[in-house]
Amino acid sequence: MCGIVGYVGEKLATDVILEGLQKLEYRGYDSSGVAILGSGKLKFRKIAGRLSNLISSVEENPVEGTIGIGHTRWATHGAPSDVNAHPHTNEDGTIAVVHNGIIENYMTLKNELIEKGYNFESDTDTEIVAKLLDMYYEGDLLQAVFKMVKRLKGAYALGIVSSNNPDELIAVRKESPLILGVGDDELFVASDIPAILNRTRKVIYLENNDIVKLTREGYTIYNVDRNVVEREVKEILWDVEAATKEGYDHFMIKEINQQSSVIKDTLFRRLDDKGNIYLENVNIDSKYLTTINKIYIVACGTAYHAGLIGKHILEKFLNLHVIIDIASEFRYGNNFVDDKTLMIVVSQSGETADTLAALRLAKSKGARILSITNVVGSTVARESDDIFYTWAGPEIAVASTKAYTTQLTAFYMISLYFGKLKGTLGDEIYNEILSELKSLPAKVKAAIEESEKVAREIAEKIKNKRSLFYIGRGLDYYTAMEGALKLKEISYIQAEAFAAGELKHGSIALIEKDTPVIAIATQRDLYEKTVSNIKEVKARGAYTIGITRVSNKDLENVCDSVIYLDETYDIFMPLLSVISPQLLAYYAAVERGNDVDKPRNLAKSVTVE
Template sequence: MCGIVGYVGAGNAQDIILDGLSKLEYRGYDSAGISIIESGKMKTRKLSGRLGVLAGSLEKDPISGTIGMGHTRWATHGAPTDDNAHPHTNGKGTIAVIHNGIIENYRPIKDELLALGYKFKSETDTEVIAHLLDHYYEGDLLQAVFKTEARLRGAYALVVMCESSPDEIIAIRHESPIILGVGEGENFIASDIPAILKYTNKVVYIENKDIVRLTRSGYEIFGEDRKRIDRQVRTIEWDLESATKEGYEHFMLKEIYQQPSVISETINRRLDENGSLFLENIAIDEDTIKLINKIYVVGCGTAYHAGLVGRYLLQEFLKVDAQAEIASEFRYSDHYIDDKTLVVIVSQSGETMDTIGALKAAKAKGARILSITNVVGSSIARESDDIFYTWAGPEIAVASTKAYTTQLTAFYILALYFGKLKGTLEDKCYDEILAELKTLPGKVEASLPAFAEKAKAAAQEIKDSKSIFYLGRGLDYYTALEGALKLKEISYIHTEAFPAGELKHGTIALIEEGTPVIAVATQQSIYEKMVSNIKEVKARGAVVTGITRKRNTDLSEVADTVIYLEESFNIFMPLLSVVYPQLLAYYTSLAKGNDVDKPRNLAKSVTVE
């Protein structure tokens, strides 16, 4: 959550910070603020509302300076108000702090500071940091930061400035991501790469518990023991254009249409000169895979839905018990895990706090950790034994689309590769499935124009609905879960997914005349049973859209509308069947006049528990 940008150099800090924050609004957009040292004085301005509110204020009354920091907020403690917006300052306004995360022990610290006479203006946990820094500051900002950080408990990234130290910015990473941008005569701190990519492609991934001191001429990094350490400077290979809309009305639409190319990229990067699979960054060999007797697949939200499909594939191809679990539940459950357990962690950002917690809990019990993530050098990637990068490129829209389909692609590749390695998948079957996998990008691309037209029309029909239901069985139920999530998170229509066979056990009571139902029916072994379930809701007045294969022309006799998919193997239907629900969610949100890329109450990278 929350976007952070800090700058020290010779440029116009206000313009650089606002530009960087504009690339980070997907991380939070309840309020925004900025602190800049102008002519030796700290100037802070912060306002509730989108970043444009702050930008408009600064256009009328700019703040000049070459060192500063800014923040765009996703609210945790306290409502989105001017007072609760970041930066937060000490009483004199000479020390400023911006913060991503949660300070778990802020209440006793606040009580202590109140007893010392400090006054508070906000409801946030962040303000205690500014006053605590003030309490410890004796002319050396870095030492004050060291003392303050030792008092804090929680998950956070902090950036600190002081009027009496006008040439330095200090940042802390504790479980919440920040990156350092290295320039010529200028340096940057930010919560994500797009914020600084316009100015430099040289970055340092700040490790957990690092403290960074930035000046115009350079930077210092201090490890957990507070001794100076070196971190690798990396070159970012993708450019800023990759993070722009490229002519599409919204990032989400662009990212839906990017899916053929990113699925292809995810596959092609794993093919050798003979067209067979090879996996770099994965050191699991034949002996290791044969020792694995249990697999857990762990993720949150959309990543969890991908994990449900992945669990099925790994169990089917490796003939080993596999379970999929929600990360926030997994980390607090007592699982039987040992060195023969493989835990597959799924996270688009690689910074999802609940998922990191699950990873650490599994690792502490001796499990081998394989992560599927889109971000090179992310926390999850660095903590894992093996890594599968999805190569989806930057995903800016809060509602995930291309990250999901590349995660599915990753699971297809992993299941195929491990199945062959273990010997539980015959060579002929491996060759046939791999050949079909290579056709999927073309099949997704071929479906997009027709799906878009049908979704536009359907959106007008459902945009005023009170409730919408998705149904599916087997692998189709996982598509139903993801389709329902997409629709609810950006259209704000109550949408639920149910296993179709469970209807008669209670949930069919929710169906009434005119209720929209979207039924996913692609699994041929249970197709006839799915048709029976559709008839059950039709008998109660539902208006049904069916999603099925081209071969199932008879579905038009039961459903009001049918979306026909390209033919493929059963296991690949979750990837093909999710594209129409993505487009339906997009066009429904658009029809309702919502902010498609920045839905209310949500943020892209969930870095709080």
């Protein structure tokens, strides 16, 4: 879960690389470094802490050259420190490596190298890559890389330079994201598009086991068998401003406010001339839907919460059994996947290691894979049979907001589309539900506007609390889970979600005077029961905040504060009710002085298991 930037051209490589790393700091921010080739020499600078430390160091003591690699780290092996920061080198400092991912067999390789006389300075798995390259190097860096990758197990992206081959940069991709940028007389490699978007819009999505050699004359891509392969150059159509804050204090609040427009994009760009849903990258027909006996949903974290709601909607519209599992647990339990299973995998980045592992296991058992992801060309997308891109645009803040609501939108659209195909949804009901779905972008915008002031006020009241509880029933419970996760992620307030009906079975013991309890009460059939549960915690001294639909004005008689939402169908309320918890988490983090976009111990793209 680190960021890589590499450059080959005529400009000062350090400037280009540091600019790119600033766009990737959401991927890792506990240390950073650069290795630059200039005048036939390899020069290094690496330092623990935020990227600003490295920038200051380079400003005080410039590192000049026109070819180089850079890295921003999120620690997996070894604590954040100058020594563990990338790049890592061989012992004479002639080869430098930056790395994203994990080398699973690094201890075996490290012991082998130690027996051969190699010494190690860091606690990282990356250092063995530099030492292996040194062992295999015989004057040709590319040939050493070919030999080295045959020894590695795991998921990794690598950037490699050597002073003995001062005119080239080698990059390797296996299971970890890496792109190649093609500019005018300059080339780039990077972990994600925002790193190079100011420099070029021409991008190649490197594929698994691609090895690319970059020189000032151009690039050549090889597979592990050393054969030259061709990859399509694609034009990136994003506005450059899509990867900046656009005047907002943080990326997270910008992305919360974008939700209305990105939900609209995700929905309306998939409607045909008659206004019906058309999923061009989903090649599933009515015959296939009659042959499957179950659907699996597999995801992690926020995407898992979207999957919980997706399970409810799919079962309702398809009259079919849906099983949901946490991706990190999927391979280690008794799963019932076969060739009559449709698996839906959900991953914002499309690179989530646990989700990819589950995908591959299911595929090996004959399941068909439908992915919901935000990143075009990601590994999840490439390895799936069918793809639903959420079109949320780049999400920079670590805590997911717009990716989540577009994932919900994806589940609504897929469920409607499949229900109509299968015939379990009649035309009249389909048209009625789709019409309401089309109204939701405007209602999300209203929810943001209506929730903002109250969320600020509540954040002020809870900022010094040790703990907070969310409660809800049915679909509201799943939103409560997402709300609690958001608060934990960025405010660091201990937050837990409880099924409201389960309070009396033990968890109500945690309620004491002034304990904040946020009750989500939007489901009509469960509303009265939820009100009774709110009264239970209120009787124990809780400070209660209600989130409900605008018709439930009586909630003011029960709660200390209420946030009201527009009316919509019960199944669509999760799209509206999650807005207030997002804003509350954001403003609580701001009040506590936290780094909102880069919460401690977390990274955006989870490429390790």
